Amino acid sequence: MNDFDDLLAANKAYAADFQFSGFDGIAHAGVAIVTCMDSRIDPLGLLGLKPGDAKILRNPGGRVDDLTLDALVVAVHMLKVDRILVVPHTRCAVASNSEEVLRERLDASAGQDTSWLTLPVTNGQAESLVADVRRVQAHPLIPDTVKVGGFVYDVDSGLLEQKV
Template identity: 50%
Template sequence: MSGAFDDVFKANDDYVARFRLQGLQPVAARGLALVTCMDSRIEPLDTLGLQPGDAKILRNAGARVTDDTLRTLVLAVYLLGVDRVLVLPHTRCKMASVASDDEVHDTILDTYGVDTRSLEFKTDNDQLGALKHDLERIRHHPLLPKGLPVGGAIYDVDTGRVTPVGS
């Protein structure tokens, strides 16, 4: 590692000195699973008035409901106290601003010489359509309970506002 992570390990020392989360249970205290993007402009707890331990937070590029997201939601529902799911993509998302996965693959290949075509990035420039599709994937997953409350919203990275989106 040769120092590449010294800054974060030092920051962890400071965190440990003021750590106050001991004793939290591994369940979602407020029953929420949040699927959101990995974008560092999103602070999921503050954004939704949550505290550590309130929710299970699943993050990936574009806040997409992938097979792994569904696997995790099944575990969260049956083992970790989740009884509702919110999918929260955001404005100005790179994964929603490109025409296709091919564009991302080409950019990475042209810029870095790495062929990423074995990966599916799930880009979709119809962000609202992608969100509605993902909500339906959760609602109709055979291993998730019928009637599980599933909602969608868009987070505005410029204002912090969360706007609910109809199904």
């Protein structure tokens, strides 16, 4: 018995009707989505997209960190992305807790000091969203022709609201 048998069985069922063979890796809808790793978010589904339409970048809080910004540059120049959505969400743990609270919870769970670990906390989700959108727009390798928007996804209603 393998710890992953259930997932491997599900994968076999998925592969039995696999319809995406031969895709080229380009974002066919020209979209990149930066969002949180929260499992309540279905990035493609919430925008009516399907596999092959968008590049999805996920991290705690849906923040635009250095690695995310590098990935967006690659997406714009090599994968035909011309629209970028930055999408944090309601009831997000990193947006609704202080670093101190998150650090205490993480330390307790890990059983050790985690002060060396970077936590993507915010001093306010609205302010962080504006800063993240501006950071993408200001990058010298992301041309002005690329549209960048900031949105908040409501995990209780499924609605997306543009904020920036």
